[in-house]
Amino acid sequence: MRTKIVAGNWKMNKNFQEAKALTSELLGMINDEVQGNVKVVLCVPFPYLDAVQNMLGTHKRIAVGAQNCSEHVSGAYTGEVAAPMLKSMDIPYVIIGHSERRQYFNEGGALLAKKVDMAIANSLTPIYCCGEPLEVRERNEHEALVRKQVEESLFHLSAEALQKVVIAYEPVWAIGTGKTASAQQAQDMHAVIRQHLAGKYGKAIADTITILYGGSVNAGNANELFSCPDVDGGLVGGASLKSREFTDIIKAMKA
Template sequence: MRQKIVAGNWKMNNDKAETKALIKGIKKSIKKLPLKNTRVIISPSYVSLSSAVKKAKNTNIEVASQNMHQAKNGAYTGEVSADMLKSIGVKTVIIGHSERREYFGETDELLAEKIDAVLANGLEAIFCFGEKLEERKKEDHLLEVGSQLKNALFHLKATDFKNIILAYEPVWAIGTGETASPEQAQEMHAFVRNIIGKKFSKEVADSVSILYGGSVKPANAEEIFSKPDVDGGLIGGAALKAEDFAAIIKAI
């Protein structure tokens, strides 16, 4: 059975005190929720990762990094390595978020290197992909997503997918208030599962969790999560409020 996952990407929000308060609120809000087959992941900023790991200890909450450099070490000012993340207890890394692609010029080729580094260091990747509005309007969305997956992931071995979570982000639905319809989300998730199956195996395709990311809120989460190929969500703004995040987790 595929794992259900709700991951909160906090982006560049929350200082140390706010991080502490939000984790406390999430712990309280999900305390009585049945989480037997559901993983809960939060992704604070770099400066709060260490304290977040400590605050989440002995809870159902896991902590992920929002990014990671592909090199082991060196003259890469402002970057963070796998060893640094592992040294504070972080085991999961978000790779290829649309904002990293858009604002920091991360290419498929670079992301392939980052994925390799994540896996080589025994970490888990949440790999993000998705089309822009113009690609959706031209009906090139399947072609674009297929290209992103092939360029960044298709050099891997089938066994690598035990440490990969996929996250579909329609770029036009991130922070805009727009949301892909449940049918649009299902279409893309089914497409992704199909091409993973063709390249690797049906077993790999059936076992990999595919999350939806794009303006998921308590009001629409249940309908989106009800689709057979949607295994959870990568949550942005709604993850910054404990009650909303807990409501989305409950919806799964």
């Protein structure tokens, strides 16, 4: 059975006091809402990782994640954060290849493959992001692009290593725009990704991979999105900054 995950990506939002307040609110609200094999991950800014992790304590269902890591082990890379640093803090998850990293920091497939390797080597679960911009979808080239993104950064992995990866499909045109892919569009793309994995690793392996949908997930559309057979949860942006709405999204994720 695939693990169901609702991950909140806080991006570069909230000051320290606000971050602690939000974490406290979420702990109070979702403690009884996480059921079965559903996990909640709070991907918070680097300066808040330790504090949020301490607030979560030994909670079995709620974990903390980083939003990025370097492809380097260590060295003279001012401003970067290495996967071994995250490992030393017992951070279990890290987002790799978010569309904003691709767009603003020119991160491509080869670089992201190195980051995926670095995460896995340090016992981190990479949440690997892929997805198409609007112009690519309008040219009906979105499936080809996403297959290429998956190939470039994941197909070098062994089957064993692949099973340590979570994939997040995020149509770029639906991130922070208020637009959301329809449930059918999300299901179709998730099925494309899973079929592509099956072509490389076999159906049995592909069926174990958790694939999340990211792109303006909110309390109003979560039920329909999460009911799709190949949608195993969500990578939630803006709505994860609102404790009540994020809790409602989590409630929509059935084990």
